[in-house]
Amino acid sequence: GENVEQHPSTLSVQEGDSAVIKCTYSDSASNYFPWYKQELGKGPQLIIDIRSNVGEKKDQRIAVTLNKTAKHFSLHITETQPEDSAVYFCAATGANNLFFGTGTRLTVIP
C-alpha cells in the first residue's frame, strides 16, 4: 500500500513569516494529494488539494507544489497568522482510500 512521510513534525514561525511542510509518497499510482488542517477536538478540514496532472496550485496565502518524478509534494503558507496554528496533515490516494502523513504541528508566534 501507499506510505506517506511528512516533515517536520513540529514547526514554529513568527507571525508574517512563511511555513513549508513537505511530504513524500511511495505509490506512483497515487493521483490526488489533499492537505488537511485539524484543530483540537475537530475533524480534518480540507484546505487545498492537487491532482497529479498539475504541478502547482494556489489559493490566497496557501499553495501546494507536486513533483511526480520525485514523489514529493509540499504545502506553503505565506504571511502566517496566529489562526493558522493547528496540526496539518498531507495525504495521498489513487482511486480508493486516503493514506495520511503523521502530521505537522504548526505554531505561529504573534
Add this chain to the structure above:
Amino acid sequence: DTGVSQDPRHKITKRGQNVTFRCDPISEHNRLYWYRQTLGQGPEFLTYFQNEAQLEKSRLLSDRFSAERPKGSFSTLEIQRTEQGDSAMYLCASSYGTPNFNYGYTFGSGTRLTVV
C-alpha cells in the same frame, strides 16, 4: 447540504459494553469511509463503502468491529465488547469516487470514544 455529520460527538463507555456510531455523508457522495485517529497520529483507514457495498477493510478492523451502510445512505460503526485500546476519535468521511478518481474527500467532526 451541511457536510458530513457524525453522532454522537462524545461517548464514554465501560469496558465490555457495545457502542454504535452513526455517520451521515454528503448526499451526492457515493463513497463513505471510517477512520480511527489516536492522539498525535494521523487518521488510520478502517473500512470504506461504495454505495451499500463494503469494498475494503483494514487489518485494524478486528472481528469486534462491524460497519454497515444500508441503502447506500448513512452508515453505522459498531464496536462490541469494547476494550481500553479502542479509545480514539472515530472519523467518517465521504467522497465521490470513480474507478480512476476520488475527490471531494470531506470529513465529519468525529466521535470521541473513551473506554473506562
